[in-house]
Amino acid sequence: MLNILIQLFITFFKIGLFGFGGGYAMLSMIQYEVVEAHQWLSIKEFTDIVAISQSTPGPIAINSATYIGYTATGGNVTGAIVATFAVCLPSIIIMLIICKFFLVFRKNKYFSAALGGMMPAAIGLIAAAALMLMNSYNFVDYRSLIICMASFVLSYVFKTGILKIIIFAGILGYILF
Amino acid sequence: MKQYLDLFISFFKIGAFTLGGGYVMIPLIEKEVVDKRKWIDNNEFIEMLTLAQSAPGPIAINTAMFVGYKIKGIKGMIATVLGTVIPSFTIILFIAMFFMEFENSKTVERIFCGIRPAVVALIAVPVINMLKNNNFKVYTIIIASCSAVAVWLLSISPVVVIIAAGLCAVMYNTFISKQC
Numbered sequence: 001m002l003n004i005l006i007q008l009f010i011t012f013f014k015i016g017l018f019g020f021g022g023g024y025a026m027l028s029m030i031q032y033e034v035v036e037a038h039q040w041l042s043i044k045e046f047t048d049i050v051a052i053s054q055s056t057p058g059p060i061a062i063n064s065a066t067y068i069g070y071t072a073t074g075g076n077v078t079g080a081i082v083a084t085f086a087v088c089l090p091s092i093i094i095m096l097i098i099c100k101f102f103l104v105f106r107k108n109k110y111f112s113a114a115l116g117g118m119m120p121a122a123i124g125l126i127a128a129a130a131l132m133l134m135n136s137y138n139f140v141d142y143r144s145l146i147i148c149m150a151s152f153v154l155s156y157v158f159k160t161g162i163l164k165i166i167i168f169a170g171i172l173g174y175i176l177f
Numbered sequence: 178m179k180q181y182l183d184l185f186i187s188f189f190k191i192g193a194f195t196l197g198g199g200y201v202m203i204p205l206i207e208k209e210v211v212d213k214r215k216w217i218d219n220n221e222f223i224e225m226l227t228l229a230q231s232a233p234g235p236i237a238i239n240t241a242m243f244v245g246y247k248i249k250g251i252k253g254m255i256a257t258v259l260g261t262v263i264p265s266f267t268i269i270l271f272i273a274m275f276f277m278e279f280e281n282s283k284t285v286e287r288i289f290c291g292i293r294p295a296v297v298a299l300i301a302v303p304v305i306n307m308l309k310n311n312n313f314k315v316y317t318i319i320i321a322s323c324s325a326v327a328v329w330l331l332s333i334s335p336v337v338v339i340i341a342a343g344l345c346a347v348m349y350n351t352f353i354s355k356q357c
Contacts (some may be wrong), residue, residue: 014336018336019233020339021230023235024300024303025209027300028335029334032194032328032334044293048293051295052276052297055195056191056272057192057195058237059237059238059261062235062262062266063269066266067272075277077270080266084262088234090233091232091235093234093243094230095246099242099246099247114343117320117342117349118343120311120317120318120324121343122323123308123311124301124320124327125325126307128327129300130297130301131298132189132329133293133296133297134297137293139294144294145294148294151295151299155299156306166292166295166296168295170291170292171291172291175290177287
């Protein structure tokens, strides 16, 4: 048990430390660590968690950390607390440093140059998260493809809210499958 | 003491009622701390936001930390972070307890069969919006595509990709365009 808690802590600390670009960019890191490296969850379970995170309030990184911490320990609240704390801790440390040296950081040439490379990479990481979820577990047949395209149009063209799209997709899934 | 409580309650409300993650929370934080409570002015908020976005970690948490630290130092920061995290932590914990019981039900499985492909679309949309906000600059598209392929097809760790992208940009600016 202690072993899992330590691993959860290290994993989510790492995700928090390198999670540039916010929650969505952190998704591919969470997926890489949790599904591929540690195999705490299957890709199907991971997708379900993303769906649940998107339909509940709060930052996605926090939601996934809480959920994975709980399930990876077989339903233990301590696991949820450890993972959630670990994903926030790097931000706390870094923000404390930044708050102290507010202007120094903003004007630092190397820091802004590095950001110029990391921000586009973060967009790529979000794209990777979407691409990695396009697999045979999540896309059973043409019906999945129709739901995916319909959701895309609703979100991109009509700017429909995320919760509405998830409810709509859930109802379609219940009818079609 | 009252001010710590005010900070906590403000961020608790924001944490409890915003769906859709960090980016959706920003305008709400702005409304609460700039317009309603007048804890900080608009320019300061925009500066904070830029730094919150350039630091690692969830943007909502970073912004909450800035506001808390600015008003009441480290203790204020603890109040705003707890306020933001506690609602989502509690809700997710309840769902996790409930979902683990019903995961194998046929109905839940059918509903999630529909939701899973929708999730893919919902992650793809912000990618296109971000590229659009960046006016589809070639530089951004090349770095983003290389990063996506590295993670997706070559199974390189996203942590490595982020560090490499930062290092390459610093080296490019130092040795080639000589801006550093």
